[in-house]
Amino acid sequence: MNKTICALAAATLATGAAASEPIAVTAPGPQGDLAGTLIEPAEGKPVVLIVPGSGPTDRDGNNPMGVNASSYRLLAEALSQRGIGSLRIDKRGMFESRAAIPDPNDVTISAYAEDVSAWISVVRARTEVDCVFVLGHSEGGLVALEAGQKSDDLCGILLVASVGRPLGDTLREQLQSNPANAVVLDEAFAAIAKLEAGEGVDTQDMHRGLMPLFNPAVQGFLIDMFARIPAELAAGVEVPMLIVAGGKDIQTPVTDAEALAEGQPAAKLIVIDDMNHVLKPVEGDSRLANIATYSDASLPVHPELVDAIASFLEDSKS
Structure with missing residues:
Protein backbone atom coordinates (compact mmCIF):
# COMPACT_ATOMS: atom_id res chain seq x y z
CA MET A 1 0.00 0.00 0.00
CA PRO A 166 -22.59 -0.57 -30.23
CA LEU A 167 -19.28 -2.17 -29.33
CA GLY A 168 -19.89 -5.17 -31.57
CA ASP A 169 -20.16 -2.86 -34.59
CA THR A 170 -16.98 -1.07 -33.55
CA LEU A 171 -15.09 -4.34 -33.23
CA ARG A 172 -16.27 -5.53 -36.64
CA GLU A 173 -15.10 -2.29 -38.22
CA GLN A 174 -11.71 -2.44 -36.51
CA LEU A 175 -11.15 -6.04 -37.62
CA GLN A 176 -12.24 -5.30 -41.18
CA SER A 177 -9.95 -2.27 -41.45
CA ASN A 178 -6.88 -4.52 -41.37
CA PRO A 179 -6.49 -6.50 -44.63
CA ALA A 180 -4.47 -9.14 -42.78
CA ASN A 181 -7.64 -10.16 -40.93
CA ALA A 182 -9.46 -11.22 -44.09
CA VAL A 183 -8.91 -14.94 -43.43
CA VAL A 184 -10.52 -14.78 -39.98
CA LEU A 185 -13.34 -12.28 -40.52
CA ASP A 186 -16.13 -14.82 -40.95
CA GLU A 187 -15.11 -16.65 -37.79
CA ALA A 188 -14.65 -13.41 -35.86
CA PHE A 189 -18.01 -11.99 -36.96
CA ALA A 190 -19.77 -15.22 -35.98
CA ALA A 191 -18.18 -15.02 -32.53
CA ILE A 192 -19.24 -11.38 -32.11
CA ALA A 193 -22.81 -12.27 -33.07
CA LYS A 194 -22.94 -15.01 -30.42
CA LEU A 195 -21.60 -12.68 -27.74
CA GLU A 196 -24.14 -10.02 -28.74
CA ALA A 197 -26.84 -12.65 -28.23
CA GLY A 198 -25.52 -13.26 -24.72
CA GLU A 199 -23.95 -16.62 -25.56
CA GLY A 200 -20.43 -17.83 -24.92
CA VAL A 201 -18.10 -18.80 -27.78
CA ASP A 202 -16.37 -22.17 -28.06
CA THR A 203 -12.71 -21.39 -28.73
CA GLN A 204 -11.40 -24.95 -28.89
CA ASP A 205 -10.96 -24.91 -32.67
CA MET A 206 -10.76 -21.15 -33.10
CA HIS A 207 -7.99 -19.57 -35.20
CA ARG A 208 -5.17 -18.86 -32.78
CA GLY A 209 -4.96 -15.27 -33.96
CA LEU A 210 -8.43 -14.66 -32.50
CA MET A 211 -7.76 -16.30 -29.15
CA PRO A 212 -6.55 -13.15 -27.33
CA LEU A 213 -9.70 -11.32 -28.40
CA PHE A 214 -12.21 -14.06 -27.55
CA ASN A 215 -10.39 -15.65 -24.62
CA PRO A 216 -13.03 -17.41 -22.46
CA ALA A 217 -11.78 -15.43 -19.47
CA VAL A 218 -12.99 -12.15 -21.00
CA GLN A 219 -16.17 -13.34 -22.71
CA GLY A 220 -18.35 -12.42 -19.75
CA PHE A 221 -17.10 -8.86 -19.89
CA LEU A 222 -17.57 -8.74 -23.66
CA ILE A 223 -21.17 -9.97 -23.36
CA ASP A 224 -21.87 -7.27 -20.78
CA MET A 225 -20.20 -4.57 -22.86
CA PHE A 226 -21.83 -5.57 -26.17
CA ALA A 227 -25.26 -5.32 -24.55
CA ARG A 228 -24.84 -1.58 -23.94
Missing part, protein backbone atom coordinates in the same frame (compact mmCIF):
# COMPACT_ATOMS: atom_id res chain seq x y z
CA ASN A 2 1.41 3.36 -0.94
CA LYS A 3 1.87 5.84 1.87
CA THR A 4 -0.13 9.04 1.50
CA ILE A 5 2.03 12.10 1.03
CA CYS A 6 1.01 15.62 1.82
CA ALA A 7 -0.15 17.93 -0.95
CA LEU A 8 1.19 21.43 -1.42
CA ALA A 9 -1.42 24.13 -1.16
CA ALA A 10 -2.35 25.49 -4.58
CA ALA A 11 -1.23 29.09 -5.04
CA THR A 12 -2.57 31.45 -7.65
CA LEU A 13 0.06 33.11 -9.81
CA ALA A 14 -0.16 35.75 -12.51
CA THR A 15 0.19 33.04 -15.17
CA GLY A 16 -2.17 30.55 -13.53
CA ALA A 17 -2.21 28.16 -10.58
CA ALA A 18 0.83 26.36 -9.24
CA ALA A 19 0.49 22.62 -9.64
CA SER A 20 -0.14 20.59 -6.50
CA GLU A 21 1.92 17.55 -5.64
CA PRO A 22 0.31 14.16 -6.39
CA ILE A 23 -1.08 12.17 -3.46
CA ALA A 24 -1.45 8.40 -3.32
CA VAL A 25 -5.02 7.59 -2.24
CA THR A 26 -7.20 4.52 -1.86
CA ALA A 27 -10.89 3.70 -2.02
CA PRO A 28 -12.74 0.62 -0.78
CA GLY A 29 -13.06 -2.12 -3.38
CA PRO A 30 -14.99 -5.41 -3.28
CA GLN A 31 -12.25 -7.44 -1.53
CA GLY A 32 -9.45 -4.94 -1.10
CA ASP A 33 -8.45 -1.38 -1.79
CA LEU A 34 -8.53 0.45 -5.09
CA ALA A 35 -5.56 2.72 -5.72
CA GLY A 36 -5.21 6.07 -7.41
CA THR A 37 -3.34 9.37 -7.58
CA LEU A 38 -5.01 12.59 -6.51
CA ILE A 39 -3.92 16.11 -7.40
CA GLU A 40 -5.83 18.52 -5.23
CA PRO A 41 -7.58 21.50 -6.81
CA ALA A 42 -7.06 25.17 -6.12
CA GLU A 43 -9.75 26.80 -4.01
CA GLY A 44 -13.07 26.89 -5.82
CA LYS A 45 -11.94 24.57 -8.60
CA PRO A 46 -13.40 21.10 -9.35
CA VAL A 47 -11.83 17.66 -9.57
CA VAL A 48 -11.85 15.49 -12.69
CA LEU A 49 -11.89 11.71 -12.16
CA ILE A 50 -10.12 10.06 -15.12
CA VAL A 51 -11.43 6.57 -15.99
CA PRO A 52 -8.92 4.50 -18.04
CA GLY A 53 -9.57 2.88 -21.38
CA SER A 54 -9.66 -0.82 -22.26
CA GLY A 55 -7.42 -3.66 -21.21
CA PRO A 56 -4.50 -3.39 -18.81
CA THR A 57 -4.29 0.40 -18.96
CA ASP A 58 -2.96 1.98 -15.78
CA ARG A 59 -3.72 5.28 -14.07
CA ASP A 60 -1.09 7.10 -16.16
CA GLY A 61 -2.56 5.89 -19.46
CA ASN A 62 0.09 3.24 -20.16
CA ASN A 63 -0.19 -0.49 -20.70
CA PRO A 64 2.26 -3.34 -21.27
CA MET A 65 1.02 -3.80 -24.85
CA GLY A 66 3.16 -0.98 -26.18
CA VAL A 67 1.41 2.17 -24.96
CA ASN A 68 3.72 4.43 -22.97
CA ALA A 69 2.29 7.85 -23.82
CA SER A 70 1.44 8.72 -20.18
CA SER A 71 -1.58 10.58 -21.51
CA TYR A 72 -3.56 10.62 -18.26
CA ARG A 73 -0.62 11.76 -16.16
CA LEU A 74 0.20 14.53 -18.61
CA LEU A 75 -3.43 15.61 -18.78
CA ALA A 76 -3.67 15.70 -14.98
CA GLU A 77 -0.53 17.80 -14.76
CA ALA A 78 -1.77 20.21 -17.45
CA LEU A 79 -5.10 20.63 -15.65
CA SER A 80 -3.29 21.22 -12.38
CA GLN A 81 -1.48 24.17 -13.94
CA ARG A 82 -4.95 25.74 -14.20
CA GLY A 83 -5.87 24.87 -10.65
CA ILE A 84 -8.10 21.96 -11.68
CA GLY A 85 -7.76 18.87 -9.53
CA SER A 86 -7.74 15.32 -10.82
CA LEU A 87 -7.87 11.72 -9.72
CA ARG A 88 -6.49 9.02 -11.99
CA ILE A 89 -7.05 5.42 -11.02
CA ASP A 90 -6.01 1.81 -11.51
CA LYS A 91 -8.98 -0.38 -12.41
CA ARG A 92 -10.10 -3.06 -10.00
CA GLY A 93 -7.92 -6.16 -10.14
CA MET A 94 -5.07 -4.39 -11.98
CA PHE A 95 -1.77 -2.84 -10.96
CA GLU A 96 -2.04 -1.33 -7.45
CA SER A 97 -5.77 -2.09 -7.38
CA ARG A 98 -5.09 -5.81 -7.80
CA ALA A 99 -6.22 -6.57 -4.23
CA ALA A 100 -9.75 -5.42 -5.05
CA ILE A 101 -10.61 -8.69 -6.84
CA PRO A 102 -8.60 -11.86 -7.48
CA ASP A 103 -9.51 -12.04 -11.18
CA PRO A 104 -9.25 -8.77 -13.16
CA ASN A 105 -11.40 -10.31 -15.90
CA ASP A 106 -14.30 -10.87 -13.52
CA VAL A 107 -15.75 -7.41 -14.10
CA THR A 108 -18.67 -5.61 -15.71
CA ILE A 109 -19.25 -2.03 -16.78
CA SER A 110 -21.62 -1.67 -13.83
CA ALA A 111 -18.89 -2.86 -11.46
CA TYR A 112 -16.49 -0.25 -12.80
CA ALA A 113 -19.24 2.37 -12.37
CA GLU A 114 -19.62 1.34 -8.73
CA ASP A 115 -15.92 2.03 -8.28
CA VAL A 116 -16.44 5.49 -9.78
CA SER A 117 -19.01 6.21 -7.06
CA ALA A 118 -16.59 4.99 -4.39
CA TRP A 119 -13.87 7.28 -5.77
CA ILE A 120 -16.21 10.28 -5.85
CA SER A 121 -16.92 9.76 -2.15
CA VAL A 122 -13.18 9.68 -1.43
CA VAL A 123 -12.56 12.86 -3.41
CA ARG A 124 -15.32 14.73 -1.63
CA ALA A 125 -14.10 13.60 1.77
CA ARG A 126 -10.47 14.59 1.08
CA THR A 127 -10.96 17.85 -0.79
CA GLU A 128 -14.42 19.09 0.21
CA VAL A 129 -15.06 20.06 -3.41
CA ASP A 130 -18.60 20.76 -4.52
CA CYS A 131 -18.18 19.16 -7.92
CA VAL A 132 -16.53 16.00 -9.21
CA PHE A 133 -16.60 15.46 -12.97
CA VAL A 134 -16.01 12.05 -14.54
CA LEU A 135 -13.83 11.84 -17.66
CA GLY A 136 -13.95 8.56 -19.55
CA HIS A 137 -11.34 7.85 -22.20
CA SER A 138 -12.05 5.27 -24.91
CA GLU A 139 -13.79 2.31 -23.22
CA GLY A 140 -13.74 4.38 -20.03
CA GLY A 141 -16.37 6.56 -21.68
CA LEU A 142 -18.82 3.66 -21.40
CA VAL A 143 -18.07 3.47 -17.67
CA ALA A 144 -18.59 7.21 -17.32
CA LEU A 145 -21.93 6.95 -19.12
CA GLU A 146 -23.01 4.09 -16.86
CA ALA A 147 -22.02 6.13 -13.81
CA GLY A 148 -23.99 9.04 -15.24
CA GLN A 149 -27.24 7.07 -15.13
CA LYS A 150 -27.18 7.88 -11.40
CA SER A 151 -26.22 11.53 -11.59
CA ASP A 152 -26.73 12.55 -7.97
CA ASP A 153 -23.06 12.05 -7.08
CA LEU A 154 -21.35 13.72 -10.04
CA CYS A 155 -21.54 17.14 -11.66
CA GLY A 156 -20.77 16.36 -15.28
CA ILE A 157 -19.37 13.85 -17.76
CA LEU A 158 -16.52 14.26 -20.22
CA LEU A 159 -16.22 11.70 -23.00
CA VAL A 160 -12.85 11.76 -24.76
CA ALA A 161 -12.16 9.49 -27.75
CA SER A 162 -15.11 7.43 -26.55
CA VAL A 163 -17.08 4.82 -28.44
CA GLY A 164 -20.51 5.97 -29.55
CA ARG A 165 -21.85 2.96 -31.42
CA ILE A 229 -25.71 1.09 -26.50
CA PRO A 230 -23.56 4.18 -25.83
CA ALA A 231 -25.92 6.65 -27.52
CA GLU A 232 -28.84 5.36 -25.46
CA LEU A 233 -26.79 5.71 -22.28
CA ALA A 234 -25.89 9.26 -23.32
CA ALA A 235 -29.60 10.04 -23.70
CA GLY A 236 -30.11 9.06 -20.04
CA VAL A 237 -27.52 11.49 -18.67
CA GLU A 238 -29.00 14.60 -17.04
CA VAL A 239 -25.79 16.42 -16.07
CA PRO A 240 -23.65 18.59 -18.37
CA MET A 241 -21.71 16.55 -20.94
CA LEU A 242 -18.66 17.31 -23.06
CA ILE A 243 -17.77 15.07 -26.01
CA VAL A 244 -14.28 15.45 -27.52
CA ALA A 245 -13.06 13.61 -30.61
CA GLY A 246 -9.77 13.65 -32.47
CA GLY A 247 -9.61 13.93 -36.23
CA LYS A 248 -6.45 11.77 -36.24
CA ASP A 249 -7.91 9.06 -34.00
CA ILE A 250 -7.30 5.75 -35.78
CA GLN A 251 -9.19 3.74 -33.14
CA THR A 252 -12.33 5.75 -32.43
CA PRO A 253 -13.45 7.89 -35.38
CA VAL A 254 -15.30 11.19 -35.14
CA THR A 255 -18.50 9.40 -36.14
CA ASP A 256 -18.58 7.82 -32.68
CA ALA A 257 -18.60 11.26 -31.07
CA GLU A 258 -21.31 12.36 -33.45
CA ALA A 259 -23.42 9.33 -32.47
CA LEU A 260 -23.05 10.26 -28.80
CA ALA A 261 -24.05 13.85 -29.56
CA GLU A 262 -27.13 12.62 -31.43
CA GLY A 263 -28.05 10.60 -28.37
CA GLN A 264 -27.65 13.62 -26.11
CA PRO A 265 -28.31 16.83 -28.09
CA ALA A 266 -27.64 18.98 -25.01
CA ALA A 267 -24.00 17.83 -24.95
CA LYS A 268 -21.19 20.02 -26.23
CA LEU A 269 -19.26 18.39 -29.09
CA ILE A 270 -15.70 19.44 -29.94
CA VAL A 271 -13.55 17.91 -32.68
CA ILE A 272 -9.81 18.56 -32.49
CA ASP A 273 -8.62 17.98 -36.03
CA ASP A 274 -5.04 16.88 -35.34
CA MET A 275 -5.51 14.95 -32.06
CA ASN A 276 -5.17 11.16 -31.99
CA HIS A 277 -6.44 8.42 -29.67
CA VAL A 278 -3.75 8.95 -27.03
CA LEU A 279 -4.61 12.65 -26.98
CA LYS A 280 -1.45 13.83 -28.71
CA PRO A 281 -1.09 16.20 -31.69
CA VAL A 282 -0.18 14.47 -34.96
CA GLU A 283 1.13 16.12 -38.12
CA GLY A 284 0.26 14.64 -41.50
CA ASP A 285 -1.52 11.41 -42.28
CA SER A 286 1.22 8.86 -41.68
CA ARG A 287 -0.11 5.92 -39.65
CA LEU A 288 3.43 5.17 -38.46
CA ALA A 289 3.86 8.73 -37.18
CA ASN A 290 0.52 8.49 -35.44
CA ILE A 291 1.41 5.22 -33.74
CA ALA A 292 4.82 6.57 -32.73
CA THR A 293 3.11 8.98 -30.34
CA TYR A 294 1.73 5.99 -28.40
CA SER A 295 5.18 5.47 -26.90
CA ASP A 296 6.25 9.10 -26.56
CA ALA A 297 5.67 10.38 -23.03
CA SER A 298 7.72 13.48 -23.81
CA LEU A 299 5.01 14.76 -26.14
CA PRO A 300 2.36 16.74 -24.23
CA VAL A 301 -1.34 16.13 -24.60
CA HIS A 302 -3.04 18.38 -27.11
CA PRO A 303 -3.39 21.91 -25.67
CA GLU A 304 -6.81 22.30 -27.29
CA LEU A 305 -8.03 19.36 -25.22
CA VAL A 306 -6.89 21.07 -22.03
CA ASP A 307 -8.57 24.29 -23.17
CA ALA A 308 -11.81 22.47 -23.98
CA ILE A 309 -11.93 20.75 -20.59
CA ALA A 310 -11.13 23.92 -18.65
CA SER A 311 -13.75 25.90 -20.58
CA PHE A 312 -16.40 23.22 -20.08
CA LEU A 313 -15.75 23.04 -16.33
CA GLU A 314 -15.98 26.82 -16.02
CA ASP A 315 -19.20 26.97 -18.04
CA SER A 316 -20.71 24.16 -15.93
CA LYS A 317 -20.27 26.24 -12.78
CA SER A 318 -22.49 29.03 -14.09
Whole structure:
Protein backbone atom coordinates (compact mmCIF):
# COMPACT_ATOMS: atom_id res chain seq x y z
CA MET A 1 0.00 0.00 0.00
CA ASN A 2 1.41 3.36 -0.94
CA LYS A 3 1.87 5.84 1.87
CA THR A 4 -0.13 9.04 1.50
CA ILE A 5 2.03 12.10 1.03
CA CYS A 6 1.01 15.62 1.82
CA ALA A 7 -0.15 17.93 -0.95
CA LEU A 8 1.19 21.43 -1.42
CA ALA A 9 -1.42 24.13 -1.16
CA ALA A 10 -2.35 25.49 -4.58
CA ALA A 11 -1.23 29.09 -5.04
CA THR A 12 -2.57 31.45 -7.65
CA LEU A 13 0.06 33.11 -9.81
CA ALA A 14 -0.16 35.75 -12.51
CA THR A 15 0.19 33.04 -15.17
CA GLY A 16 -2.17 30.55 -13.53
CA ALA A 17 -2.21 28.16 -10.58
CA ALA A 18 0.83 26.36 -9.24
CA ALA A 19 0.49 22.62 -9.64
CA SER A 20 -0.14 20.59 -6.50
CA GLU A 21 1.92 17.55 -5.64
CA PRO A 22 0.31 14.16 -6.39
CA ILE A 23 -1.08 12.17 -3.46
CA ALA A 24 -1.45 8.40 -3.32
CA VAL A 25 -5.02 7.59 -2.24
CA THR A 26 -7.20 4.52 -1.86
CA ALA A 27 -10.89 3.70 -2.02
CA PRO A 28 -12.74 0.62 -0.78
CA GLY A 29 -13.06 -2.12 -3.38
CA PRO A 30 -14.99 -5.41 -3.28
CA GLN A 31 -12.25 -7.44 -1.53
CA GLY A 32 -9.45 -4.94 -1.10
CA ASP A 33 -8.45 -1.38 -1.79
CA LEU A 34 -8.53 0.45 -5.09
CA ALA A 35 -5.56 2.72 -5.72
CA GLY A 36 -5.21 6.07 -7.41
CA THR A 37 -3.34 9.37 -7.58
CA LEU A 38 -5.01 12.59 -6.51
CA ILE A 39 -3.92 16.11 -7.40
CA GLU A 40 -5.83 18.52 -5.23
CA PRO A 41 -7.58 21.50 -6.81
CA ALA A 42 -7.06 25.17 -6.12
CA GLU A 43 -9.75 26.80 -4.01
CA GLY A 44 -13.07 26.89 -5.82
CA LYS A 45 -11.94 24.57 -8.60
CA PRO A 46 -13.40 21.10 -9.35
CA VAL A 47 -11.83 17.66 -9.57
CA VAL A 48 -11.85 15.49 -12.69
CA LEU A 49 -11.89 11.71 -12.16
CA ILE A 50 -10.12 10.06 -15.12
CA VAL A 51 -11.43 6.57 -15.99
CA PRO A 52 -8.92 4.50 -18.04
CA GLY A 53 -9.57 2.88 -21.38
CA SER A 54 -9.66 -0.82 -22.26
CA GLY A 55 -7.42 -3.66 -21.21
CA PRO A 56 -4.50 -3.39 -18.81
CA THR A 57 -4.29 0.40 -18.96
CA ASP A 58 -2.96 1.98 -15.78
CA ARG A 59 -3.72 5.28 -14.07
CA ASP A 60 -1.09 7.10 -16.16
CA GLY A 61 -2.56 5.89 -19.46
CA ASN A 62 0.09 3.24 -20.16
CA ASN A 63 -0.19 -0.49 -20.70
CA PRO A 64 2.26 -3.34 -21.27
CA MET A 65 1.02 -3.80 -24.85
CA GLY A 66 3.16 -0.98 -26.18
CA VAL A 67 1.41 2.17 -24.96
CA ASN A 68 3.72 4.43 -22.97
CA ALA A 69 2.29 7.85 -23.82
CA SER A 70 1.44 8.72 -20.18
CA SER A 71 -1.58 10.58 -21.51
CA TYR A 72 -3.56 10.62 -18.26
CA ARG A 73 -0.62 11.76 -16.16
CA LEU A 74 0.20 14.53 -18.61
CA LEU A 75 -3.43 15.61 -18.78
CA ALA A 76 -3.67 15.70 -14.98
CA GLU A 77 -0.53 17.80 -14.76
CA ALA A 78 -1.77 20.21 -17.45
CA LEU A 79 -5.10 20.63 -15.65
CA SER A 80 -3.29 21.22 -12.38
CA GLN A 81 -1.48 24.17 -13.94
CA ARG A 82 -4.95 25.74 -14.20
CA GLY A 83 -5.87 24.87 -10.65
CA ILE A 84 -8.10 21.96 -11.68
CA GLY A 85 -7.76 18.87 -9.53
CA SER A 86 -7.74 15.32 -10.82
CA LEU A 87 -7.87 11.72 -9.72
CA ARG A 88 -6.49 9.02 -11.99
CA ILE A 89 -7.05 5.42 -11.02
CA ASP A 90 -6.01 1.81 -11.51
CA LYS A 91 -8.98 -0.38 -12.41
CA ARG A 92 -10.10 -3.06 -10.00
CA GLY A 93 -7.92 -6.16 -10.14
CA MET A 94 -5.07 -4.39 -11.98
CA PHE A 95 -1.77 -2.84 -10.96
CA GLU A 96 -2.04 -1.33 -7.45
CA SER A 97 -5.77 -2.09 -7.38
CA ARG A 98 -5.09 -5.81 -7.80
CA ALA A 99 -6.22 -6.57 -4.23
CA ALA A 100 -9.75 -5.42 -5.05
CA ILE A 101 -10.61 -8.69 -6.84
CA PRO A 102 -8.60 -11.86 -7.48
CA ASP A 103 -9.51 -12.04 -11.18
CA PRO A 104 -9.25 -8.77 -13.16
CA ASN A 105 -11.40 -10.31 -15.90
CA ASP A 106 -14.30 -10.87 -13.52
CA VAL A 107 -15.75 -7.41 -14.10
CA THR A 108 -18.67 -5.61 -15.71
CA ILE A 109 -19.25 -2.03 -16.78
CA SER A 110 -21.62 -1.67 -13.83
CA ALA A 111 -18.89 -2.86 -11.46
CA TYR A 112 -16.49 -0.25 -12.80
CA ALA A 113 -19.24 2.37 -12.37
CA GLU A 114 -19.62 1.34 -8.73
CA ASP A 115 -15.92 2.03 -8.28
CA VAL A 116 -16.44 5.49 -9.78
CA SER A 117 -19.01 6.21 -7.06
CA ALA A 118 -16.59 4.99 -4.39
CA TRP A 119 -13.87 7.28 -5.77
CA ILE A 120 -16.21 10.28 -5.85
CA SER A 121 -16.92 9.76 -2.15
CA VAL A 122 -13.18 9.68 -1.43
CA VAL A 123 -12.56 12.86 -3.41
CA ARG A 124 -15.32 14.73 -1.63
CA ALA A 125 -14.10 13.60 1.77
CA ARG A 126 -10.47 14.59 1.08
CA THR A 127 -10.96 17.85 -0.79
CA GLU A 128 -14.42 19.09 0.21
CA VAL A 129 -15.06 20.06 -3.41
CA ASP A 130 -18.60 20.76 -4.52
CA CYS A 131 -18.18 19.16 -7.92
CA VAL A 132 -16.53 16.00 -9.21
CA PHE A 133 -16.60 15.46 -12.97
CA VAL A 134 -16.01 12.05 -14.54
CA LEU A 135 -13.83 11.84 -17.66
CA GLY A 136 -13.95 8.56 -19.55
CA HIS A 137 -11.34 7.85 -22.20
CA SER A 138 -12.05 5.27 -24.91
CA GLU A 139 -13.79 2.31 -23.22
CA GLY A 140 -13.74 4.38 -20.03
CA GLY A 141 -16.37 6.56 -21.68
CA LEU A 142 -18.82 3.66 -21.40
CA VAL A 143 -18.07 3.47 -17.67
CA ALA A 144 -18.59 7.21 -17.32
CA LEU A 145 -21.93 6.95 -19.12
CA GLU A 146 -23.01 4.09 -16.86
CA ALA A 147 -22.02 6.13 -13.81
CA GLY A 148 -23.99 9.04 -15.24
CA GLN A 149 -27.24 7.07 -15.13
CA LYS A 150 -27.18 7.88 -11.40
CA SER A 151 -26.22 11.53 -11.59
CA ASP A 152 -26.73 12.55 -7.97
CA ASP A 153 -23.06 12.05 -7.08
CA LEU A 154 -21.35 13.72 -10.04
CA CYS A 155 -21.54 17.14 -11.66
CA GLY A 156 -20.77 16.36 -15.28
CA ILE A 157 -19.37 13.85 -17.76
CA LEU A 158 -16.52 14.26 -20.22
CA LEU A 159 -16.22 11.70 -23.00
CA VAL A 160 -12.85 11.76 -24.76
CA ALA A 161 -12.16 9.49 -27.75
CA SER A 162 -15.11 7.43 -26.55
CA VAL A 163 -17.08 4.82 -28.44
CA GLY A 164 -20.51 5.97 -29.55
CA ARG A 165 -21.85 2.96 -31.42
CA PRO A 166 -22.59 -0.57 -30.23
CA LEU A 167 -19.28 -2.17 -29.33
CA GLY A 168 -19.89 -5.17 -31.57
CA ASP A 169 -20.16 -2.86 -34.59
CA THR A 170 -16.98 -1.07 -33.55
CA LEU A 171 -15.09 -4.34 -33.23
CA ARG A 172 -16.27 -5.53 -36.64
CA GLU A 173 -15.10 -2.29 -38.22
CA GLN A 174 -11.71 -2.44 -36.51
CA LEU A 175 -11.15 -6.04 -37.62
CA GLN A 176 -12.24 -5.30 -41.18
CA SER A 177 -9.95 -2.27 -41.45
CA ASN A 178 -6.88 -4.52 -41.37
CA PRO A 179 -6.49 -6.50 -44.63
CA ALA A 180 -4.47 -9.14 -42.78
CA ASN A 181 -7.64 -10.16 -40.93
CA ALA A 182 -9.46 -11.22 -44.09
CA VAL A 183 -8.91 -14.94 -43.43
CA VAL A 184 -10.52 -14.78 -39.98
CA LEU A 185 -13.34 -12.28 -40.52
CA ASP A 186 -16.13 -14.82 -40.95
CA GLU A 187 -15.11 -16.65 -37.79
CA ALA A 188 -14.65 -13.41 -35.86
CA PHE A 189 -18.01 -11.99 -36.96
CA ALA A 190 -19.77 -15.22 -35.98
CA ALA A 191 -18.18 -15.02 -32.53
CA ILE A 192 -19.24 -11.38 -32.11
CA ALA A 193 -22.81 -12.27 -33.07
CA LYS A 194 -22.94 -15.01 -30.42
CA LEU A 195 -21.60 -12.68 -27.74
CA GLU A 196 -24.14 -10.02 -28.74
CA ALA A 197 -26.84 -12.65 -28.23
CA GLY A 198 -25.52 -13.26 -24.72
CA GLU A 199 -23.95 -16.62 -25.56
CA GLY A 200 -20.43 -17.83 -24.92
CA VAL A 201 -18.10 -18.80 -27.78
CA ASP A 202 -16.37 -22.17 -28.06
CA THR A 203 -12.71 -21.39 -28.73
CA GLN A 204 -11.40 -24.95 -28.89
CA ASP A 205 -10.96 -24.91 -32.67
CA MET A 206 -10.76 -21.15 -33.10
CA HIS A 207 -7.99 -19.57 -35.20
CA ARG A 208 -5.17 -18.86 -32.78
CA GLY A 209 -4.96 -15.27 -33.96
CA LEU A 210 -8.43 -14.66 -32.50
CA MET A 211 -7.76 -16.30 -29.15
CA PRO A 212 -6.55 -13.15 -27.33
CA LEU A 213 -9.70 -11.32 -28.40
CA PHE A 214 -12.21 -14.06 -27.55
CA ASN A 215 -10.39 -15.65 -24.62
CA PRO A 216 -13.03 -17.41 -22.46
CA ALA A 217 -11.78 -15.43 -19.47
CA VAL A 218 -12.99 -12.15 -21.00
CA GLN A 219 -16.17 -13.34 -22.71
CA GLY A 220 -18.35 -12.42 -19.75
CA PHE A 221 -17.10 -8.86 -19.89
CA LEU A 222 -17.57 -8.74 -23.66
CA ILE A 223 -21.17 -9.97 -23.36
CA ASP A 224 -21.87 -7.27 -20.78
CA MET A 225 -20.20 -4.57 -22.86
CA PHE A 226 -21.83 -5.57 -26.17
CA ALA A 227 -25.26 -5.32 -24.55
CA ARG A 228 -24.84 -1.58 -23.94
CA ILE A 229 -25.71 1.09 -26.50
CA PRO A 230 -23.56 4.18 -25.83
CA ALA A 231 -25.92 6.65 -27.52
CA GLU A 232 -28.84 5.36 -25.46
CA LEU A 233 -26.79 5.71 -22.28
CA ALA A 234 -25.89 9.26 -23.32
CA ALA A 235 -29.60 10.04 -23.70
CA GLY A 236 -30.11 9.06 -20.04
CA VAL A 237 -27.52 11.49 -18.67
CA GLU A 238 -29.00 14.60 -17.04
CA VAL A 239 -25.79 16.42 -16.07
CA PRO A 240 -23.65 18.59 -18.37
CA MET A 241 -21.71 16.55 -20.94
CA LEU A 242 -18.66 17.31 -23.06
CA ILE A 243 -17.77 15.07 -26.01
CA VAL A 244 -14.28 15.45 -27.52
CA ALA A 245 -13.06 13.61 -30.61
CA GLY A 246 -9.77 13.65 -32.47
CA GLY A 247 -9.61 13.93 -36.23
CA LYS A 248 -6.45 11.77 -36.24
CA ASP A 249 -7.91 9.06 -34.00
CA ILE A 250 -7.30 5.75 -35.78
CA GLN A 251 -9.19 3.74 -33.14
CA THR A 252 -12.33 5.75 -32.43
CA PRO A 253 -13.45 7.89 -35.38
CA VAL A 254 -15.30 11.19 -35.14
CA THR A 255 -18.50 9.40 -36.14
CA ASP A 256 -18.58 7.82 -32.68
CA ALA A 257 -18.60 11.26 -31.07
CA GLU A 258 -21.31 12.36 -33.45
CA ALA A 259 -23.42 9.33 -32.47
CA LEU A 260 -23.05 10.26 -28.80
CA ALA A 261 -24.05 13.85 -29.56
CA GLU A 262 -27.13 12.62 -31.43
CA GLY A 263 -28.05 10.60 -28.37
CA GLN A 264 -27.65 13.62 -26.11
CA PRO A 265 -28.31 16.83 -28.09
CA ALA A 266 -27.64 18.98 -25.01
CA ALA A 267 -24.00 17.83 -24.95
CA LYS A 268 -21.19 20.02 -26.23
CA LEU A 269 -19.26 18.39 -29.09
CA ILE A 270 -15.70 19.44 -29.94
CA VAL A 271 -13.55 17.91 -32.68
CA ILE A 272 -9.81 18.56 -32.49
CA ASP A 273 -8.62 17.98 -36.03
CA ASP A 274 -5.04 16.88 -35.34
CA MET A 275 -5.51 14.95 -32.06
CA ASN A 276 -5.17 11.16 -31.99
CA HIS A 277 -6.44 8.42 -29.67
CA VAL A 278 -3.75 8.95 -27.03
CA LEU A 279 -4.61 12.65 -26.98
CA LYS A 280 -1.45 13.83 -28.71
CA PRO A 281 -1.09 16.20 -31.69
CA VAL A 282 -0.18 14.47 -34.96
CA GLU A 283 1.13 16.12 -38.12
CA GLY A 284 0.26 14.64 -41.50
CA ASP A 285 -1.52 11.41 -42.28
CA SER A 286 1.22 8.86 -41.68
CA ARG A 287 -0.11 5.92 -39.65
CA LEU A 288 3.43 5.17 -38.46
CA ALA A 289 3.86 8.73 -37.18
CA ASN A 290 0.52 8.49 -35.44
CA ILE A 291 1.41 5.22 -33.74
CA ALA A 292 4.82 6.57 -32.73
CA THR A 293 3.11 8.98 -30.34
CA TYR A 294 1.73 5.99 -28.40
CA SER A 295 5.18 5.47 -26.90
CA ASP A 296 6.25 9.10 -26.56
CA ALA A 297 5.67 10.38 -23.03
CA SER A 298 7.72 13.48 -23.81
CA LEU A 299 5.01 14.76 -26.14
CA PRO A 300 2.36 16.74 -24.23
CA VAL A 301 -1.34 16.13 -24.60
CA HIS A 302 -3.04 18.38 -27.11
CA PRO A 303 -3.39 21.91 -25.67
CA GLU A 304 -6.81 22.30 -27.29
CA LEU A 305 -8.03 19.36 -25.22
CA VAL A 306 -6.89 21.07 -22.03
CA ASP A 307 -8.57 24.29 -23.17
CA ALA A 308 -11.81 22.47 -23.98
CA ILE A 309 -11.93 20.75 -20.59
CA ALA A 310 -11.13 23.92 -18.65
CA SER A 311 -13.75 25.90 -20.58
CA PHE A 312 -16.40 23.22 -20.08
CA LEU A 313 -15.75 23.04 -16.33
CA GLU A 314 -15.98 26.82 -16.02
CA ASP A 315 -19.20 26.97 -18.04
CA SER A 316 -20.71 24.16 -15.93
CA LYS A 317 -20.27 26.24 -12.78
CA SER A 318 -22.49 29.03 -14.09
